[in-house]
Amino acid sequence: MCYHGYMVHDPHSLYKVDPETSCWVWLRTLSPQGRARLWRKGYSQLAAHYFYIEKHGPVPKGLELDHLCQNKACVNPGHLEAVPHHVNVWRAPGTKLTPEKVVEIRQTYAADPIDQTVFAARYGLKRAHMNLILTGRCWKHAGGPLTRVPKGPRQPFIKMTHLQVREARARYEAGGVTQKGLAEEYGVSPRHMHDILKGKHR
Ligand SMILES: [Zn+2]
16 A cells, blocks of 8 residues: 555554564565655655654754664664764675775774774774774775874883993994994894983983
8 A cells, every 4th residue: 555645643653663673664665765764744754764853853964864773674763873974885784995995984083083992883893903994004005094003012121231231332433333233233222222322321
């Protein structure tokens, strides 16, 4: 039966709750795009919008509704989240990472660096994976602004003995060795060797 043009008295009579998924499954015909549409007072709207607004209030400007349950026929407002368009596109099943998407992710995060777990979830990714993307440890050459790796535990600091310090200074003064070469030899950073030779350490 076509219900177009009907005045729907109780939109809540138009779905059935799936006991397993708790999805509110639309009982009426879906649109060609597979969406539940509600016809009221001579105009139609997405049923998902109707129930979302009823529960949460208006959809914030610029955002669209995403089905967290991935069931387009579901109109349960608890399964709907208002998200920016790119996030909605992103979450579509089967979306694969491309360099363009990686750049977009990095730009979005750089503009608004929120909690990475929350950010990752928006794209349906795990936090660890997102961190690799944001810091450039994966998709290294895709481009876009990289996020600095959060400071982890410091590198174990290799100490030079007094004798080694004196030796290194003497050798450097004698010439024929570079600071970098000495640093490598004694297993310290070039910066640290520089400081040692300048007399900053001991
Ligand atoms: Zn659902």
